[in-house]
Amino acid sequence: VAPTRMAQQTYKAKKKAAEGGHRLLKKKADALKMKFRDYAKAIAETKSGMSSDASSAFFSLTQAEYAAGNFKQKVAEGSMSARIRIGGSVDNVAGVKLPVFTKYDTGAVADNQSLGLIGGGKKIVAVREKFTILLDKLIRLASLQTSFVTLDEAIKITNRRVNALECVTIPKIENLLKYIERELDELEREDFTRLKLVKKKKEVTQKLEDAAKAERIA
Amino acid sequence: MTTPKPVQGNSDFTTFNIRHGFPEALVRGMRSSFLADSDYNHLIQCETLDDVRLNLTETDYADSIADFNSITPAMLQKAAVEKLVTEFTYLRTQTVQPLSAFMDFITYEYMIENIMLLLKGALSGRDINELLEQCHPLGMFKDSTMRSIPTFENSAKGYSDLYTTVLVDTPVGPYFSKFLQESSVHRGTSSRNVLEEVEIEIIKSSLIKFWLEDFYNFCYSMGGDTGEIMCDILKVRADTNAINITLNSFGTPLNEPGMRTSDRKRLYPAVGYLYPEGTMLLADVSDEEEMGRVLEAFPTYSALWSIHANGSGDKSIDDAFYERDVHKLELAFENQFHFGCFYAYVKLKEQEIRNLVWITECILQQQKDEIDKFVLVFSQNSAWRK
Numbered sequence: 055v056a057p058t059r060m061a062q063q064t065y066k067a068k069k070k071a072a073e074g075g076h077r078l079l080k081k082k083a084d085a086l087k088m089k090f091r092d093y094a095k096a097i098a099e100t101k102s103g104m105s106s107d108a109s110s111a112f113f114s115l116t117q118a119e120y121a122a123g124n125f126k127q128k129v130a131e132g133s134m135s136a137r138i139r140i141g142g143s144v145d146n147v148a149g150v151k152l153p154v155f156t157k158y159d160t161g162a163v164a165d166n167q168s169l170g171l172i173g174g175g176k177k178i179v180a181v182r183e184k185f186t187i188l189l190d191k192l193i194r195l196a197s198l199q200t201s202f203v204t205l206d207e208a209i210k211i212t213n214r215r216v217n218a219l220e221c222v223t224i225p226k227i228e229n230l231l232k233y234i235e236r237e238l239d240e241l242e243r244e245d246f247t248r249l250k251l252v253k254k255k256k257e258v259t260q261k262l263e264d265a266a267k268a269e270r271i272a
Numbered sequence: 273m274t275t276p277k278p279v280q281g282n283s284d285f286t287t288f289n290i291r292h293g294f295p296e297a298l299v300r301g302m303r304s305s306f307l308a309d310s311d312y313n314h315l316i317q318c319e320t321l322d323d324v325r326l327n328l329t330e331t332d333y334a335d336s337i338a339d340f341n342s343i344t345p346a347m348l349q350k351a352a353v354e355k356l357v358t359e360f361t362y363l364r365t366q367t368v369q370p371l372s373a374f375m376d377f378i379t380y381e382y383m384i385e386n387i388m389l390l391l392k393g394a395l396s397g398r399d400i401n402e403l404l405e406q407c408h409p410l411g412m413f414k415d416s417t418m419r420s421i422p423t424f425e426n427s428a429k430g431y432s433d434l435y436t437t438v439l440v441d442t443p444v445g446p447y448f449s450k451f452l453q454e455s456s457v458h459r460g461t462s463s464r465n466v467l468e469e470v471e472i473e474i475i476k477s478s479l480i481k482f483w484l485e486d487f488y489n490f491c492y493s494m495g496g497d498t499g500e501i502m503c504d505i506l507k508v509r510a511d512t513n514a515i516n517i518t519l520n521s522f523g524t525p526l527n528e529p530g531m532r533t534s535d536r537k538r539l540y541p542a543v544g545y546l547y548p549e550g551t552m553l554l555a556d557v558s559d560e561e562e563m564g565r566v567l568e569a570f571p572t573y574s575a576l577w578s579i580h581a582n583g584s585g586d587k588s589i590d591d592a593f594y595e596r597d598v599h600k601l602e603l604a605f606e607n608q609f610h611f612g613c614f615y616a617y618v619k620l621k622e623q624e625i626r627n628l629v630w631i632t633e634c635i636l637q638q639q640k641d642e643i644d645k646f647v648l649v650f651s652q653n654s655a656w657r658k
Contacts, residue, residue, distance in 0.1 A: 109637060116633040120626055120646075121590035127389060127406045128472075167524040168473040171539075172480065172513050174590050175520025 055230060057237030065234065069227045076219040083212045085148040090209060093202045100195045107191055111184040118181045122174025129169070135162045138186075140193060145201070150208040155197035157190065284496050288609040295367045296608070299617050302359055303605060305332035306624060309651050315631050316643055324632055345632040352625045357409045360618065370494065374611045376443065377487045378618055382411025383444050384483060388476045410618075413442055447482040451475065458534065474526075474535065477517060481541045484510050488543040497610035503543075505600055505612065510544030512593050515573065518554050518563060519580075519589065527558060545570065572596075594647045598623055599656050602649070620649050 055061060119125070137160055145154045170178040288296075307315075314327045325343050328334065336351040337343055343351075364375050386407040393403040420438055439445050484506060491502035517539050521527045526536050537555035541547070546554065553566045564581055567573045576596065580589035597619065604616035627646040634643040648654055 109639075113633075113637055113639050113642070116630065116637065117642075120630050121588065128392065166473070168471055168477075168521070168526060171473050171477050171517050171520050171526075173516050173593070175516065176588065177590065179523070 055234070057234045057241070059238070062231065062234045062238070065227055065231050069224065069231065072219055072224050072227060076216065076224065079212060079216045079219065082148055083209065083216055086150065086205060086209045086212060089147050090202070090205050093198055093205060097195065097198050097202060100191060100198065104188070104191045104195060107184075107188050111181070111188045114177070114181045114184045118170070118174055118177035120174075121177045122170040125169055125178065129166055136160060137162050138189065147205070150205065152201040152204050153197075154201060155193055157193050285609045291368050292371050292611075295363055295371060296613065298363055298366060299613050300605075302363075302617060303613075303650070306620065306650050307331055307628075309648065309653060312627070312631075312648060315628075318635055321632060321636060324635060343632070345629050345636060348632055349625060349629045352628060353409060356618070356621045356625070359621075360410060363614065371611055371614070373490070374494075374498075375614060377483075377490060378615055379410050380444055380483050380487075381480065382408040383413065383442065384411070384447070384476060384479045386411045386413075387439070387442075387444065388472055388479075392472050444479065444483070447479045447486070450482050451478045454478075454538065458538070474539070477513070477539045480513065481510075481539060484513070484541045485543055491611075494611070497607060498612060501604055501607065501610055501612035502615065505604065505615065507544045508596070508600055510541035511546045511550075511573065512597070514540045514544065514546055514551055514554060515567075515576075515589075516593075518557055519560075522559060529558070532556065532558070546573070591645065591647070594623065595655070598647050598649060599654070602654075623647060624649050 139158045139160055140155045141158050143154050143156060145152045169175070311327070311331050315324060318324045318327060321343055325337060325340070328337055328343075333352065333355065336355045337348070340347060340351075360375075364372065367375060389407060390403055393400075439448050488503060488506045488510075491499050491506065493499075494502075517536065521536055525531060533555055537551070540551040540554065544551075550566070550570060554563070557563045557566055560581070564574075564577055567577045576589060576592045579587055579592045601616040601620050604610075604612035627649070630646050631643060634640065651657075
């Protein structure tokens with residue numbers, strides 16, 4: 055790197071840009087961390103709620119089987135049309151795109167409506183309801199968890215960038231700037247010393263010339 | 273000297289034992305294999321499924337579960353059903369007519385269910401072997417017949433072919449033909465489209481209805497004690513079906529006014545204490561209140577209905593029906609020289625299997641407070657014995 059004033063200006067500008075970028079990235083990292091904590095809390099809540107929902111849903115299945123006989127195979131072997139579908143969309147959080155799942159009702163008529171016709175119909179209806187609730191929670195949990203994982207990745211990347219700026223780029227630029235300063239000072243001093251020497255020599259020559267001139271006149 | 277020909281005609285207490293004494297003795301022996309109150313108490317107190325297994329080795333189920341190291345509710349159910357089927361086939365081979373015809377009637381119910389399962393599976397294109405494994409073992413046909421059911425194409429012509437070649441040879445063929453006839457008359461379309469349009473459960477309900485009526489006529493023609501006891505039991509069964517169909521149709525397309533008279537009414541069996549006035553009224557019922565009013569005219573059913581209407585927390589109407597069934601079936605064992613005990617044996621064993629599965633599932637899912645919601649069989653502590 056040539057230690058010139060121009061280089062010094064360039065690198066000063068670079069340092070300013072780096073520091074500005076560093077500040078922005080830190081803000082982004084903080085925002086992401088906050089969102090991360092929120093997601094973690096929501097996931098913990100949903101998970102704990104789900105465990106009791108899941109057990110009650112499966113127990114209602116047991117009750118329905120007691121009342122209506124084994125209808126699991128009838129449902130599994132029959133044809134099914136999806137009543138609930140999941141749509142994937144993207145949510146923007148502090149510049150990070152997070153995947154989110156939303157539930158869509160296709161409005162298709164429920165199959166197997168007359169499943170418990172000769173017995174246990176009410177229990178089967180209860181099973182349907184309980185599992186729908188469970189499905190809701192499951193979709194939410196899935197959505198939260200995928201966002202969580204993506205957010206985690208994004209935070210890691212951002213932190214890496216912040217650290218890189220902090221520990222690598224900016225010190226490098228600062229070192230460069232210091233080096234240029236020193237060199238410039240050094241050059242100035244060199245110049246200064248050279249000028250002094252030249253001046254001295256000039257004075258000596260001038261003295262000799264003056265002495266020679268004075269002799270000729272006398 | 274040749275032995276004289278056995279006496280034909282209705283067996284009463286003087287002639288019953290000539291032909292049916294041995295099977296009845298067998299059935300009564302098997303009656304003692306039911307789990308007793310003390311067994312159930314031990315089972316309820318188990319903490320894990322291994323405890324359950326330990327306790328079961330002291331009962332009649334010891335052999336069935338001897339091969340397993342650890343049991344799950346599904347495995348237990350399978351083993352118990354197989355035990356029942358072994359006992360049933362053994363009984364069946366010891367019988368002569370007309371008892372063998374009677375026992376065959378019992379199996380038709382399971383055949384209907386199996387056919388429905390196969391048809392439904394065929395519609396969705398499942399693998400035949402998987403389907404065969406899930407068929408109820410009491411209702412199996414010849415292997416060839418069963419394998420050919422799903423191979424028919426899923427089209428209108430396919431169904432009518434299926435019917436004319438396969439189903440017509442099975443014992444439940446006549447029920448199918450009656451169903452197709454009735455539907456085509458009713459809908460005015462050819463019989464081919466019916467199997468596609470109508471929901472499988474409704475077909476099954478109609479077939480069960482025809483089976484009940486057939487069985488009832490058979491028992492009635494036998495006369496004597498068999499006729500008396502079995503007809504009573506079947507009437508109760510028919511009424512249970514009618515009430516359940518009505519109750520469970522609320523909220524489904526079957527409850528719409530147009531469908532009620534046309535489709536729902538046709539599902540009510542033509543036997544039973546509710547027939548004909550009750551079923552006429554039930555056909556028009558559109559919600560639970562109306563149903564309560566209709567059932568008030570029949571004291572036993574209004575008592576059951578009030579259980580459903582009042583306590584939907586503790587007991588459901590299905591539990592009430594199960595209790596009543598068990599009561600009636602146990603009474604069938606109190607009398608001798610009739611066929612009712614065979615039917616009662618199968619049904620009560622089924623209830624026992626249900627109880628066992630319920631208990632093991634409760635233990636598995638740690639739902640200890642619900643564990644005693646089952647119906648004891650042959651118990652001195654039954655509510656109706658007090």
